[in-house]
């Protein structure tokens with residue numbers, strides 16, 4: 510039994526050592542001793558562990574230790590407001606994603622990343638430099654996930670039902686990774702994706718723990734999604750909430766971000782900005798958390814993962830076989846892969862249903 514793998518699964522399920530011990534019907538010290546390498550895994554508990562976690566026995570017997578995201582290198586927007594359990598669960602999802610990603614890398618060559626480093630300019634300048642580098646001028650971004658994937662960013666989804674976790678990103682072996690909590694609105698996820706891109710581009714070397722890092726990443730996201738010149742060319746003075754709802758689709762942003770950006774660029778007076786803000790809150794008041802956006806956009810998904818899963822399927826590797834090979838539950842992979850595997854309209858599933 511590999512204690513690191515047991516610990517990973519314990520954390521993935523958001524369990525404390527006591528909670529985990531209770532699930533297995535042993536005392537906390539037994540788990541403590543096992544995880545620190547001072548004791549054996551309690552006899553007869555492996556079946557219970559497999560049953561509640563869905564991980565195969567072989568997963569825990571694999572002597573290779575999983576690689577956790579290094580917390581020092583991770584931009585974790587709301588690290589401070591997350592409970593340790595939720596944070597560990599999200600990091601454990603990252604460790605599972607690395608294992609899958611490495612397995613995929615043995616099978617497929619993906620393009621290297623095409624990100625610049627811009628750590629000595631303003632966020633707006635960094636966003637403009639990256640747009641120029643990618644040759645997209647001032648054009649609106651129709652699909653954030655696909656744009657980032659096309660430039661070599663590896664994107665996984667997190668299906669974490671916690672309001673405080675938006676996204677995190679990191680560099681690993683010179684590869685940029687973004688983990689997006691896709692239980693938010695599509696507009697929020699797009700904004701989170703570019704917020705993380707800002708960290709990857711501006712904070713790779715100096716880290717994202719400094720006081721202004723979050724504001725810089727937010728400013729980067731806003732400038733990348735809504736370049737100032739395009740924003741000013743496409744909007745008029747004094748736009749009301751209804752105008753903002755009609756216009757936000759151009760940039761695929763939330764009404765709230767558009768209102769904020771227009772005010773920042775002097776397009777809206779303080780008074781109009783505040784009136785819009787109050788009207789928006791009134792509009793959203795009774796909506797559930799996941800749908801807190803007027804006229805919401807559909808959620809984005811990954812094209813790369815669809816293509817890879819489709820190709821694997823053609824080669825006789827449906828997700829069930831990949832999951833068996835990696836000894837990981839399909840549900841864990843599915844949560845990391847934008848729910849593609851369980852989506853009946855996804856191409857590889859359409860192919861399956863045509864048999």
Ligand SMILES: [Zn+2]
Nearest residue numbers: 584586723726
């Ligand atoms: Zn951040």
